[in-house]
Every structure is written in C-alpha cells, then in structure tokens.
Amino acid sequence: MSKKYNCIACGKKNLDKDTIGVNKKLIDENVNTFYCMDCLADYLGCEVQDILDKIEEFKEEGCKLFS
Template sequence: MGKKTYTCYVCGKVDLSKDEIGITRKLIDKKTANFYCLDCLAEYLEVTTEELLSKIEEFKDEGCALFK
C-alpha cells in the first residue's frame, strides 16, 4: 500500500509536499478534503508565498504536529 498523494484543488499540481498539506490543514481546516499548493494557497489567502514559507518555519519551530 503506497502513500496517499494529494493534488492542488485549484491548479491540479500533483503530489503536494508534506509542508503544503500541513499548511493547508493549519490555515484552512484540519479536516479539509481540498488541498492547495503554496502558490494557490497564497493567492487564496491574499498573502505571498514567502509569508507562507515563513509561517511554516514558525510552526515547525513551535513543534506543530502537522509539520513532523
């Protein structure tokens, strides 16, 4: 049984990274069925990709379980 792959809800990018899945769950909804790549999530939230990357690092530093 292989690992589950996730696809961006907006652009269709296949095989989203662990960080893309984690940040979608953290900022949208832990139980969401729709995942976003960083670029599409940034556009949806009206922030920059760099801001999302910075938040990911913050959450990792805090020990957030979604980024382990």
C-alpha cells in the same frame, strides 16, 4: 504508500507534506482537498514567502502537522 494529493485550483500534482500541513493549519485541520503554495497564497491574499515563514514558525513551535 501515502496518498498523493493534487491542487484543487490548478491541478499541480503530488503536493508535499509541508504544503498539506499548512493547508490544514491555515484553513481547517479536517480539510481533505488542498491548494499548492501558489494557489494557497492567492486564496489567502499573501505571498508564498509569508506561508513558508509561517511553516518554519509552526515547526519551531513543534506543531504535529509538520513533524
């Protein structure tokens, strides 16, 4: 059973693997606390759609965090 992660800012429960992966990719691969998509967008000063677009790019590049 995989570990369940919650957003450190708003407390949203059970973040999905893409959300965990993009936190690791954009903040630090060794991070062990995570933001939900909305809070990550606020933290980075961008829109959620920008993050979703980057996730698709990372997947197309074969990034191991999104396999």
